[in-house]
Amino acid sequence: MTKLKNWIVSNPDLAFAILLSGCVYGYFAMTNEFFATHRTGFAIMERFAVLGLVGLALTLCIIAGEIDLSIGSNAALAAVITVRFTDSLGAPTSLMIALIVSTTIGMIQGYFIAYLRIRAIVLTVGTLMLLRGVALFAAEEKTVMLTDFRVPDFISTKMLGYFSPASLLVIAMFILVALFMNFTKYGREIYAIGGARKEAVAAGVSLKRPMIIVFAISGLCAGLGGAIIGLRSGTAQALGLQYVLLAGTVAAFIGGVSILGGKGGVIGAAIGTLTVNFLNTGLVFNVTPAFMVQLYLGILLIVVIMFQTGSRVFDDSQRRKQILADTDRMAKLLTARRQRIRSG
């Protein structure tokens, strides 16, 4: 018990995320008899494959103190490329092309953000539009479609009860990124430039390398997510996938990242995404219209932000009080000492 207590005290955000996801799961499991079944488990893992990637990408960006707004466009571009070339080149090759393109786009973005020393939101708003244009161009302003819908069936075959090749791939990706972030120098640099950028740069961390790595991973995740959606549905739209930004951001914030950067981690991202998936799937089970999902996600994000902002304001006021109290005590001590010196 004490071990558990210690763990909660040292990881309050993660504990909160687990509690929240448990509550959401519990609510739907109680209100809907079909929710807590094996088939639903498979459906949730299938959703996790896409949304988890976006949540992971945004988590990394926010850890580095930036946010990648172009993630939906990048995913849409990858989806269009994959679907368009699957007929002529086969699914694996077209998937590789899409991933190379999206990763390269991410790297270029990261390089320019570091080189121009601008905030990522500024550049990624531009690339959001630019990549939509490229995707429209690549799709020739149409909805691209596969001619043979059986080709990509392999990515949705059921394995080991709950998983498919797509979700296994995504889980492997999570583990790799988690190892990278926690145990390599480059991963720690990403935390450093997010939490204390000026100090990190002064200590000799180059801004370019972590920025390029973060945005390359973000691009890779977006591309993989888009490609999986495209292959699974057999169609892709250049102007689609706008909703992933909101869902991914909600997932990242539930997972315990702070907008100030330097906080959070891959496990949080996974739990955050699962929470969003429980909510999504549960709402579908309760026959809620699609637009209501957006409403609930919006409310969830605002609540999490209010919680974070509120705790920050509270911390600040506590600290200020502490400083004032300390100064008062010091002043008293000094006066007492002065009097002692004067009298003695």
Added chain:
Amino acid sequence: MTSATTTSNPNFVQRFARDHSPLVIALVLIFMAVCIIGAATAPNFLTVFNFKTIIRDAAIVGIMAIGLTFVTLSGNFFLLSMKETAALAIIAFATCMAAGLGFPMSFLITMAIATVAGAVQGLLIGLGGNPIVVTLGAAGLFFGIGSWWSDNLVVSFRRPHGAEWLGTGSTFGLPNITIAFVIIAIVAELVLRKTSFGRQVYLIGANRAAGRATGHENFAMAIKVCIIASVCSAFVAVAFSAQVSSAHVNYFSSEFGSSGDMTIMVIATVMVGGNSIMGGYGSTLRSSLGAVFISTVDNMMVLHGFNSGPRVLAVGLMIVFSIMVFALVRRGSRAEE
């Protein structure tokens, strides 16, 4: 970079050439050349009618961009909820009109809703929430409320109605929405330059610590600028709804307009106008000119017969280009932060 600066400084070209790196100068020259060649070769580009079309197209995005400029100038980046605020407002307006409340009453109710929407976002931003994340959440919320209210259906109201003068009417041969755009642009510029509120926007945007030291907290400012931005997008929504006599939450999403997402178009306009995204530098005049500029390029490409793909691409290139130029210019001319 705008014509206003050029006329006020006779040596502008020389100063520009001296202050900036050859890379920046080359970029600017290439860009100008593309524009001039495009304008000269496009059929029917240089006609009065086409000019009117350009300004009318610029009005809708321009009014929203003027509202957003206040937010950007005060150092609160931008609101990702412009489109969704407009969607909520258009549903509110059309529902009121369909219920037979008349134009003045419907207009007031819409503006009241927009004010509340802006105030809520401003409150959260003022308390220290990140503007991007707060407004991303608010966007989902407003869009959801709009869809839920209208049941995701088209709300229409019958002609003749009291709002036609705003939607389709014209005065002295100019559409009323164009006149509204010009009036709003002038008023906004006067507010920014001549009133103490306007100067406070610049102060807080340029240096938040200095603002706080002189008693101007960002808390009140964030609420005020968010209300201005929301009211501007609600006004656009009203004008648009008056024009088509109907409303749907998707009117401002990707299928509307030529170049995709409305929110991003508005942000693009603010950026292409050359306002500093970190705040404190820029003006609403720049945003208005940015709107006219984007509209001109779009118009030129339509006249050349381009599809939506290349046009979205062109707007995207313009944003990225202006971001890079302004970042390079700033890096060359000012001490690093």
